[in-house]
Amino acid sequence: MEMVKLTIDGKEYEAPKGKLLIEVCKDHGIDIPSFCYYPDLTPQAACRMCLVRIEKMPKLATSCTVTVADGMVVTTASNEILEMRKGMLDFILGNHPLDCPVCDKGGQCELQDMAFDHGTVYAQYAVNKNNTGEERLSPFIAFDEQRCVRCYRCIRVCEEWMDVHALTKIARGTHEYIGFYGKDLSCEQCGNCVEVCPVGALLSVDSRFKSRPWDMKETVTTCTYCGDGCQLNLGVRGEEYVRAASKDMTGINGEFLCIKGRYGSAFISSPERLKTPLVKKNGQHVAVSWDEALKYTAEKLAAVRKASGDASLAVIGSPRLTNEANLTLARLGKAFGTPHLTHFRKMELGDFWKNLSAPIGTHAEVQEATTVLVIGGDPTEESPLTGYSVRYAERKHDADLLVVHSRPIKIARRQADRFLHIRPNAESAIVQALVDEASLDQMAKTAGVPAADLRAVREAVHKAKNLAVVVGPQVTGAALKALARLADVIGKSDDKKMCFLPMAGYNNSVGAFDMGLTGNAADVREKCGQAVKAVYLVGANPVEQYGDGWKTALAKLDFLVVQELFLTETAQLADVVFPVSSYAEQDGSFTNQAGQVQRVARALEGQGQLRPDWLVVQAIAKEMGLNINAKGSAAALLKDIGTEISGYSGVSFAKIKESNGAFRTSRPLAAGTAFDPILADLRKQTGAIDTNAQHDTRVVEQGEGLFKLGTMLNQVPTMIEAQPFWDAHKGETAEWEGEFVAAAGD
Amino acid sequence: MFSEALDKKANEIIARYPVKRSALLPLLHLVQNEENQITKEGMRYVAKKVGVEMNDVFEVLTFYTMYFTEPIGTHHIQLCRTISCYLRGAEEIREHLEKRLGIKPGQRTADGRFRLSEVECLGSCCTAPMFQINFDYHENLTPEKVDQILDSLP
Ligand code: SF4
Ligand code: SF4
Ligand code: SF4
Ligand code: FES
Numbered sequence: 001m002e003m004v005k006l007t008i009d010g011k012e013y014e015a016p017k018g019k020l021l022i023e024v025c026k027d028h029g030i031d032i033p034s035f036c037y038y039p040d041l042t043p044q045a046a047c048r049m050c051l052v053r054i055e056k057m058p059k060l061a062t063s064c065t066v067t068v069a070d071g072m073v074v075t076t077a078s079n080e081i082l083e084m085r086k087g088m089l090d091f092i093l094g095n096h097p098l099d100c101p102v103c104d105k106g107g108q109c110e111l112q113d114m115a116f117d118h119g120t121v122y123a124q125y126a127v128n129k130n131n132t133g134e135e136r137l138s139p140f141i142a143f144d145e146q147r148c149v150r151c152y153r154c155i156r157v158c159e160e161w162m163d164v165h166a167l168t169k170i171a172r173g174t175h176e177y178i179g180f181y182g183k184d185l186s187c188e189q190c191g192n193c194v195e196v197c198p199v200g201a202l203l204s205v206d207s208r209f210k211s212r213p214w215d216m217k218e219t220v221t222t223c224t225y226c227g228d229g230c231q232l233n234l235g236v237r238g239e240e241y242v243r244a245a246s247k248d249m250t251g252i253n254g255e256f257l258c259i260k261g262r263y264g265s266a267f268i269s270s271p272e273r274l275k276t277p278l279v280k281k282n283g284q285h286v287a288v289s290w291d292e293a294l295k296y297t298a299e300k301l302a303a304v305r306k307a308s309g310d311a312s313l314a315v316i317g318s319p320r321l322t323n324e325a326n327l328t329l330a331r332l333g334k335a336f337g338t339p340h341l342t343h344f345r346k347m348e349l350g351d352f353w354k355n356l357s358a359p360i361g362t363h364a365e366v367q368e369a370t371t372v373l374v375i376g377g378d379p380t381e382e383s384p385l386t387g388y389s390v391r392y393a394e395r396k397h398d399a400d401l402l403v404v405h406s407r408p409i410k411i412a413r414r415q416a417d418r419f420l421h422i423r424p425n426a427e428s429a430i431v432q433a434l435v436d437e438a439s440l441d442q443m444a445k446t447a448g449v450p451a452a453d454l455r456a457v458r459e460a461v462h463k464a465k466n467l468a469v470v471v472g473p474q475v476t477g478a479a480l481k482a483l484a485r486l487a488d489v490i491g492k493s494d495d496k497k498m499c500f501l502p503m504a505g506y507n508n509s510v511g512a513f514d515m516g517l518t519g520n521a522a523d524v525r526e527k528c529g530q531a532v533k534a535v536y537l538v539g540a541n542p543v544e545q546y547g548d549g550w551k552t553a554l555a556k557l558d559f560l561v562v563q564e565l566f567l568t569e570t571a572q573l574a575d576v577v578f579p580v581s582s583y584a585e586q587d588g589s590f591t592n593q594a595g596q597v598q599r600v601a602r603a604l605e606g607q608g609q610l611r612p613d614w615l616v617v618q619a620i621a622k623e624m625g626l627n628i629n630a631k632g633s634a635a636a637l638l639k640d641i642g643t644e645i646s647g648y649s650g651v652s653f654a655k656i657k658e659s660n661g662a663f664r665t666s667r668p669l670a671a672g673t674a675f676d677p678i679l680a681d682l683r684k685q686t687g688a689i690d691t692n693a694q695h696d697t698r699v700v701e702q703g704e705g706l707f708k709l710g711t712m713l714n715q716v717p718t719m720i721e722a723q724p725f726w727d728a729h730k731g732e733t734a735e736w737e738g739e740f741v742a743a744a745g746d
Numbered sequence: 747m748f749s750e751a752l753d754k755k756a757n758e759i760i761a762r763y764p765v766k767r768s769a770l771l772p773l774l775h776l777v778q779n780e781e782n783q784i785t786k787e788g789m790r791y792v793a794k795k796v797g798v799e800m801n802d803v804f805e806v807l808t809f810y811t812m813y814f815t816e817p818i819g820t821h822h823i824q825l826c827r828t829i830s831c832y833l834r835g836a837e838e839i840r841e842h843l844e845k846r847l848g849i850k851p852g853q854r855t856a857d858g859r860f861r862l863s864e865v866e867c868l869g870s871c872c873t874a875p876m877f878q879i880n881f882d883y884h885e886n887l888t889p890e891k892v893d894q895i896l897d898s899l900p
Pocket of ligand 1: 193
């Protein structure tokens, strides 16, 4: 990197050539007031707060747009500049209602700080204020026009980070406001615009008027929804959950969050939460004490085990649980001696790990990739931070973006350099073309894409210097294994970089596998009532999610134990239900899909007699007289993980902290195992593709995946209230982008 | 939705600029002339044509005062209110128009025939006061002359 020498306020500094002057100043602790400057947004030069004097420039210059050059002489503080700042602030406050005492932002507001540091006591600019009320733009976002300082961070965040373009400036001059075309703010509702708003102009509806920032205790933890594992700040006032915000620029997600991370946590204070253990007596659930429920469960399980053998017990964990919970479940299963130790999942990560030919990449690595292949999933709707990262690579350095999907997903429509619009369930054909060139033409026919396009994608993948492969759950079976071997097929060399990022689905999909819950859930379902007589099921609702097959299967059991947050359809069938702590009420860790172990931290006590999952499992084992190496805390369990689980060596809360909140696990690469059997299986898989299947040309609607309600979101009041809003906007994406033409096959 | 002729014209306009989006303003005028206003469809057409977002189009058209998202009316009277016309009796003309048409500046008559707007200098100070109806200048106005002009309109 070329460095330049410049003088700021009489002192000499070295800085990388081309860096923004304001950033160089901030790096060296020189305070330059700014509103519109924001890291990772294009410069705007709207607020004029950052003006400095640069020698040989005729006028004061905006340090947020000037890049440093050799020999530059800069003054950041002089009477002239201080006076100018006062003047600018006077204008900015010209329309401001000064209603700090009722503003959510009060105490955490950049305008307050600015007025304090740089403002005057009396305004010179005295005109009548435009009186406008607060407006609810959507069920999630409200807008108080008068507080706006016109920094346009919100607009740029929505355009640049989100590629949603929902906000813009309307009208002009003193009447300008932030708005949009149409009646409501129909967007992805990520709230990132609220996060970056320096003042209380954009507001989150769900936490409005609930607390002042200084009245909240904030706890950094990991999001409990998708596999990306964004870092959150949970704000709690007293014992009441108030809001989730992104962690100040330091987590793997920077300030990015999606709707679920930001607005999906109110379920923790839902009145529907289970509060006491329930035992079914005469077909009715009755509240009982923990002692009674534990004793009863232990007795029942022991009786089934005695009568029908070790293998009659099944343990089913969940990719929703902490590593510590899944570890204790794995230990319980092993202590039972049962082969039925599993969890529900979207992706067979075990197959993927076993065949891994390149490391799992972090989001930061995906952002740096020069070629990105997205196959078998929709990052925007299923894994928003991954979507952000892919868009980042495209936005920052114009990465070559190759998208394979059976429907026109958003990144295919808007960012992809090449989009292979395949027939339904034809992902494996593309994988085969990537690993077996001879079959390319045939695979193009099978997948229903032009052979030339497929060849171009294959070439781009094989020639890539820094390739990230983002793989989703629609790549299955042999195709998933073969894709994992891609780096071997391409051939490794020093000037080539490659990584994978699986879109695994849940907050702890990776951890659930790593902790050893690797069995097959469908297999358990088949055996229910026959070989399997009792099931210990934690944190999953298969009846709702995987259908009636599970309802009938579970009904055949002699005994069903469920640990849950809510009395779900599955919990209703259970003989015993234990009420457990949500992610916000316990300590522990999740492993995200990039293989990073991150903290789950207790933000509040929770209502009722809640216990963390691992504690319940250990108590059951104790009652049954089984030694599962019980520990007294999540921290101790994580230490065990650090010694027992391969790839987690040395992990602990302290280590996570040292690694900036994300401890990276390691995974061995598959070396030397034969590829031919996988290829043979893959050929079988592609042979079974229905080549008469029509292309699915339905445009993926905004929110199709994002706004879908599961067990937790179903208990979030704003999400429920938003239903009519979403219904009203259904079909809009298709209406606007309906003419997106499907690439028809030859 | 829009005629082929209009589309051809749009392409010609776009070809004049090194980057497509520069054609945004003239294209907005084009669709406004066609529809007597800029509708959602018109905005969409322009957005697609020059490759910008719907909100970008909306931002631009709300910034300028000469774009309308409701029907303009058959005859758009744009009365100059800048200093020369003002000194030479533009106010009187405005009052006369208001009385005759029963509307204020910024409004449209119920039958949709007339819209009255006050605009800044139209560069015809030596013939003040003046107004422009659609694309035609009318100069040295007096209330009587205004009546004649309006009476002669279809
Ligand atoms: S919530 Fe997100 S998508 Fe919606 S306007 Fe704000 S930044 Fe854009
Ligand atoms: S709403 Fe907030 S972020 Fe947007 S321009 Fe106004 S002050 Fe800036
Ligand atoms: S992207 Fe995933 S991890 Fe991040 S906030 Fe959204 S659901 Fe949570
Ligand atoms: S920060 Fe430079 S003009 Fe706003």
